[in-house]
Structure formats: structure tokens, C-alpha cells
Amino acid sequence: MFAHLERPTGAAPGLREIFADFGPTYFANGLIAFIFAATGPVAIILSVGTRGGLSQAQLASWVFGVFFINGLISIGMSWRYKAPLGFAWTIPGTVLVGPALQHLSFAEVIGAFYATSLLILVMGASGWVKRLMALLPMPIVMGMVAGVFLRFGLDLVRALNSDVAIAAPMTIAFIALSARPSWGKRMPPVIGALLTGAVVLGALGRVDTAALGSFSFAQPLFQAPAWSVGALVELVVPLAITVLVVQNGQGVAVLKAVKHEAPVNTSAFVSGLGAAVAASVGAVSSCLTGPANALITSSGEHGRQYTAAIAFGTLAVLFGLVAPTFTGLMLATPKEFIMVLGGLAMLRVLQASFIASFGSGKFTLGALVSLLVTVADISILNIGAAFWGLVAGFVVSWLIEKRDFVAQSAAA
Numbered sequence: 493m494f495a496h497l498e499r500p501t502g503a504a505p506g507l508r509e510i511f512a513d514f515g516p517t518y519f520a521n522g523l524i525a526f527i528f529a530a531t532g533p534v535a536i537i538l539s540v541g542t543r544g545g546l547s548q549a550q551l552a553s554w555v556f557g558v559f560f561i562n563g564l565i566s567i568g569m570s571w572r573y574k575a576p577l578g579f580a581w582t583i584p585g586t587v588l589v590g591p592a593l594q595h596l597s598f599a600e601v602i603g604a605f606y607a608t609s610l611l612i613l614v615m616g617a618s619g620w621v622k623r624l625m626a627l628l629p630m631p632i633v634m635g636m637v638a639g640v641f642l643r644f645g646l647d648l649v650r651a652l653n654s655d656v657a658i659a660a661p662m663t664i665a666f667i668a669l670s671a672r673p674s675w676g677k678r679m680p681p682v683i684g685a686l687l688t689g690a691v692v693l694g695a696l697g698r699v700d701t702a703a704l705g706s707f708s709f710a711q712p713l714f715q716a717p718a719w720s721v722g723a724l725v726e727l728v729v730p731l732a733i734t735v736l737v738v739q740n741g742q743g744v745a746v747l748k749a750v751k752h753e754a755p756v757n758t759s760a761f762v763s764g765l766g767a768a769v770a771a772s773v774g775a776v777s778s779c780l781t782g783p784a785n786a787l788i789t790s791s792g793e794h795g796r797q798y799t800a801a802i803a804f805g806t807l808a809v810l811f812g813l814v815a816p817t818f819t820g821l822m823l824a825t826p827k828e829f830i831m832v833l834g835g836l837a838m839l840r841v842l843q844a845s846f847i848a849s850f851g852s853g854k855f856t857l858g859a860l861v862s863l864l865v866t867v868a869d870i871s872i873l874n875i876g877a878a879f880w881g882l883v884a885g886f887v888v889s890w891l892i893e894k895r896d897f898v899a900q901s902a903a904a
Contacts, residue, residue, distance in 0.1 A: 496619030498755035500573050505798075510571070513796040514803075522803030524680065525787035529559075529580055530811055530818070532682045532837020536644070537776075538822055539834045540586055544593025548823060550774055552816040553713040557775025560710070560812030565766050565778060566805030569759075575752050576788045576801040577759070578743075579766065580781035580808075583841070584734040587640045588727065588878050589776060591869055596723050602771055603717035604727035609767035609777065611732045616760030621736050629900065631849050632885040633733055635859035636878055638845035639866025645842050648835025655828035657696060662689040662829075666836045682837050689829050700824035708816045712773040726871075730878045735763055735779045742782030750789045752797075754780060854896040858889030 505513070534555060541551045558581040569577040592601055615621050651659040665688035669681040693699050740759055747754045759780045766778030788800045811818070822830060849859040862885025869877045889896065 494617055496617065497758045497761055502574060504572050505574055510799060510802065514799040515792075515796070517792045518796060518800040519803050521788050521790055521792065521797075521800040522807065524790075525578060525784040525800070525804045526807040526811070527683055528680060528787060529781075529784055529808065531686050532833055533580070533583055533586075534818070534822065535830045535833040535837060536583060536586055538819070539644075539647070539830050540590040540593070542823070542827075542830075543590055544598075546593070546598060548819060549711070549713060549816075550598065550715075551823070552710070552819040553773045554775045555819050556710040556712050556812045556815040557770040557773040558778075558812075559808045559815065561766055561770050561773075561775070562778050563805040563808030563810075563812060565762055566808065567802050569762060570798045570801035570805065573755065574798050575754070576747065576785060576797045577754060578781050578784045578788050578801045578804050579763070579778050580784055581770070581776050582731070582734045582739045582779045583838075584637050584640060584738055585731045585776045585779075587644070588730055588734065590643075591871075591877065592723070592727055595871060596720070596726075597718060598774065599715065599718035600720045600723040601727065602715055602774055603719045604723045604731065605771035605775075605777065606717050606768060607724055607728045608731040608735070609764050609771060611728060611764075612735055612760055612767055612777065613764030615732070615736060616757050616762075616764055619757050621740070621757055621760045624733075624736055628733065628737055629855040629858065629886070629889060629896070630737070631852060631855040631859040632862045632882065632889060633737055634845050634848035635862035635885055636730070636866050636881040637734070637738060638842065638849055639863040639881055640878055641838055641842045641845055642867055644835045644838040647831040648839075651828040651831040651835070655826060658689060658692055658698065658826060658828050659832045661692050662686075662832045663836065664688075682833070685836050686833060689825075689833065693825055693829065698826055707814070708820075710813050710815045714772055715774050717771070726879050730882065731777060733882075735767070735777050736760055739779035739782065743780030743785055746782045746786045747789065750797075751794060752789065854899070855885075855889050855893055857892055858885040861885045861888045 537554055538551060541554060562579040562581060565579040566577065589601055615624065652663065662685040666681045666685040669676045669679055669684045740763065744754045744756055763778045763780065770778060784804060788804055789797050849863065850856050862881040865884045866877050866881035871877065872880055
């Protein structure tokens with residue numbers, strides 16, 4: 493069964509070789525990738541978790557899990573394959589959990605995390621990942637993803653209306669840095685928005701000062717899962733698709749564009765292992781990240797870029813150990829700060845989701861139906877809208893857009 497897992501083509505580098513290949517450029521790339529992961533994506537976790545009624549301790553455990561566990565995976569995989577293989581957590585999967593927490597207990601969601609990890613493990617070990625990518629119409633999947641992401645864009649607009657003093661400066665900073673590529677290279681737009689917001693919050697005295705002096709190390713909560721058919725049906729298949737197709741697919745494509753061949757099946761298998769460990773502390777599934785790997789490989793010599801991924805993983809491990817401190821600081825800010833930060837972090841991803849849904853001209857009606865059903869956010873049989881969005885989009889395309897299925901089969 494494990495014959496489908498790709499083996500490393502060479503020996504793992506020793507410490508002396510790693511230090512020889514390391515340098516300021518690779519540390520900077522790893523640092524920027526880490527800062528990206530620790531800003532907007534964390535704001536998404538906090539937004540989803542607070543809306544779902546999770547406690548600060550549960551959120552801190554979640555943040556610990558996604559950084560500490562995936563940091564270790566990034567270090568291990570990048571070292572063994574001598575390639576930049578940065579792992580993080582599925583952002584679409586995180587967003588999927590939000591609506592589920594409105595009608596499921598967190599224990600039921602954790603049970604779905606475990607089941608998802610098993611499915612991902614089997615898919616990776618059996619070699620079915622590549623076949624799944626070929627079989628699923630990507631526009632329909634991305635229509636569901638766009639529908640899930642849309643609420644973050646709407647939250648950004650709502651925050652501009654409810655607290656313009658905080659939201660407007662952050663948004664202006666993001667637009668200014670995005671409009672000038674030379675500025676954006678020196679200061680990533682999301683990080684610029686974060687720093688601008690922090691300055692504004694300090695100037696207006698809008699931070700709960702009780703959280704500023706607190707410091708604590710991670711105390712992960714090991715929570716027992718609960719099993720329900722509704723949770724499994726609603727979450728397992730959409731979560732697995734976001735990991736295997738959306739996230740890992742994006743990560744593989746990003747690395748391939750810069751001449752790195754990621755081990756597709758092994759990455760999926762390791763994502764399943766990481767997802768199982770992460771579930772034990774209430775964290776969402778692991779994945780081969782696209783955005784962080786794009787930053788990790790943005791400059792430097794091709795054969796030395798693996799050291800940037802090791803730096804990224806090391807910083808993630810250290811951050812995970814102090815997760816409660818950062819979580820407390822973020823939660824001490826007004827809700828609009830997190831809404832804006834999460835919305836800005838999702839803008840480009842939301843844009844890419846719409847392009848992937850409708851830009852190819854194929855499966856467009858199915859993608860639209862998938863988007864609309866997901867945005868409607870109506871649960872049927874206690875199963876959330878993301879699952880029904882996939883089902884509805886696929887059925888409509890199968891009935892009306894058969895030529896697109898024929899063309900996809902011929903291309904495969």
C-alpha cells in the first residue's frame with residue numbers, strides 16, 4: 493500500500509551542509525513566510541472560533557497545534573527531501589468549521605477532524621490523490637470555496653461601517669502597499685495593515701491593557717472526540733477536498749513553478765498524520781501550503797531554498813510554544829480589528845477562487861450553483877451548506893454540462 497509514496501532521491505543533508513547552505517536571504521524568506529502565517533491566517537482562526545463560541549483556552553490550543561505540529565513537519569520534510577516543503581493548516585478548512593460550530597459541538601467537529609485525517613492518510617498511501625485531482629471538476633470545488641470565503645469579504649465591509657476609525661487606516665495601508673509593488677516587497681500588505689491597526693489601537697486606547705503584560709507558554713487541551721453522522725457527512729469530504737485538492741494542489745503548483753517537484757502522495761500522507769495529531773489538541777488539518785511556500789522560494793539559489801523552509805518551521809515551532817500569549821493579545825483588540833485583518837488576508841484568495849470558478853469557461857453553471865447554495869448557508873438533515881453546495885453543483889453540471897465532463901476525461 494505504501495509503494496505509492498515518493499521516496500527521497502538523495503541523502504538528507506547533515507548539520508554542516510545545512511549551515512553552509514543557510515544565509516540571510518533564506519532566513520528573511522522564512523521569516524516573511526512565518527509572519528504571513530502568524531497574522532491574517534491566525535485572525536481567521538480567531539474569527540471562526542469566537543463566532544463558534546470557543547473559549548480562549550481552546551483557541552490557544554488550536555493555534556498551538558497548527559504552528560507547533562506543522563512546524564515540526566516542515567522541518568522534517570524539508571530536511572529529508574532537501575526541498576522547500578512548508579506545511580501549515582488548511583484555511584478553507586478552517587472557514588468550513590465556522591458554520592458547523594453553529595449547530596455541532598466542538599467535540600463532534602474534532603471527531604470529523606480525526607475521520608478526515610484517516611481519509612487523507614488512505615488517499616495518500618493508495619496513490620489516489622492524483623486521480624482525485626483529475627476526477628473532481630475544480631470550478632465546482634472552487635465555487636464552494638468562494639462561497640465559504642465570501643463572508644470574510646463581507647465582514648471587511650461591515651467593519652468599515654461599524655468602526656471606521658480602526659478599519660479605514662488598515663484598509664488604506666493595505667491598498668497603498670498593494671498598489672506599489674516595490675513597497676509591497678519591503679512590507680507585505682497584510683503585515684502593513686496589522687502594524688497600522690496596532691498603532692491606531694494604541695493611539696485610541698482601544699486595547700484591553702490587562703492582556704499586555706501577560707505571558708504564558710502553551711498548555712494544549714487534549715479533547716475527546718464525539719461521533720455523529722451529521723458531522724462526518726458535513727465536514728469530512730469537504731475538509732479532505734480542501735486539503736488534497738485545493739491546498740496541497742496549490743502548494744504543489746507553486747513549487748513546480750519554481751522547479752521543485754513536491755512528493756504529491758507523501759505530502760498527502762504526511763498531511764493526514766499531521767491532521768490526526770492536530771485533532772488531538774482541537775486543531776484543523778495540515779496541508780502543503782501555497783502562499784508560505786511561494787514566499788519561501790521567492791529568492792535565493794534553487795538548491796539552498798530548503799533552508800528557508802527549515803527556518804519557517806523553526807519559527808513556527810517557537811511561536812506555537814507561546815500561542816496563548818499571542819492569542820490573548822489578539823482577543824484583547826476590538827472585533828473589527830480581527831474582522832479587517834481576516835478580510836484583507838482573504839481578498840486575494842477570494843479573488844483567485846472566483847477566477848478558478850468562472851475563468852476557464854467550463855462547469856460555470858455548476859460552479860455558480862455550488863457558490864449560491866454555499867452562500868445561502870442552509871443546513872439540511874443537520875448537514876452544512878458546503879457539502880450540499882458540492883453536491884448541487886456536481887449534479888447540475890452532470891445534467892447540463894456533460895460536454896465539460898467529456899472534455900475533462902479526454903484531457904486526463
